[in-house]
Amino acid sequence: MNSDELAAWLANSAIMISLPAALDARMQRESQMTFFEYMVLSVLSEEPDRTMQMSALAVRTSASLSRLSHVVGRLEKRGLLARSRIPGAGRRTNTTLTEAGYDVVVAAAPGHVAAVREYLIDSLEPRDLIALQRIGAAVDAAINHGRTTATSATTAH
Amino acid sequence: MNSDELAAWLANSAIMISLPAALDARMQRESQMTFFEYMVLSVLSEEPDRTMQMSALAVRTSASLSRLSHVVGRLEKRGLLARSRIPGAGRRTNTTLTEAGYDVVVAAAPGHVAAVREYLIDSLEPRDLIALQRIGAAVDAAINHGRTTATSATTAH
DNA sequence: AGGTAGAACTTGACGCATCAAGTTCATCTT
């Protein structure tokens, strides 16, 4: 690697390591949940009927079905969402946000947005905001060679 | 958030979530160790005497002393490194890479570099390589307000 | 109609991370 590549890689580890750690710690402190748990609830809350099928939710949150199943199980125990089998459709299962779950997302959202701004967005110049979109898209493409993912579904091309 | 900020944030999650997952999985598969374990061994291998004090190693790897202590304990059991108290200096402890540990790093390095290239570096245009340096530095600064970190120590300012 | 393949989860075991608390030194204070 040449020096630009090396510097880029080192700088990248701040994004890859420190950022998620900081966001996770803050979410835990302010809202007593994991960053990933928040993602799940938040994605559900944006659906018109606050419902999504497990496998679709897994894709949207970039998680394995196994991981999602564990997490949804815990969130269900806490009463934040509920599962229901879709009849006549194999093992397909819908997950629906409860009122309590919706309230939790609404309560956590401002702190989350503030954190994302504070740690990332607000310290970037406009050109770097654009660059970050390209970089993220490139990484996504390199890892998931053309499969549909959370980022690829939302990126203009 | 406006649409550029939102898009940047979404793209960012590819870097924050998919990239470490991909690198970790590959390191596990190819070299039977964690990405973080590799970092520890690799950082040590770059020191002239293959030795570093625990707390310095913690800063360089962006880990808490607790996390590092656990990991170093395991690596020591595997015979990849050794700890030794520095006499007359409180609880200060040095960690030294063993020959076996050095061999492991050397064996794992090519695969690691290839992965970093494949998933990140090689899919970026030169200008984005530079942008990534700025973005990483900005994130690092926003999170660790001025404290010395792994990235801040290696970034030209 | 019976059997096979495969999609969509679920489960359990195991390993790793985090947090809070504990330990062990050295140094500073009075």
Add this chain to the structure above:
DNA sequence: AAGATGAACTTGATGCGTCAAGTTCTACCT
């Protein structure tokens, strides 16, 4: 010189993530 403070780790409990294996349906094949 005794006690307090703080630095530098270590330890243990708890919870989350991952992987491999298991379950439960549907659909296709012949």
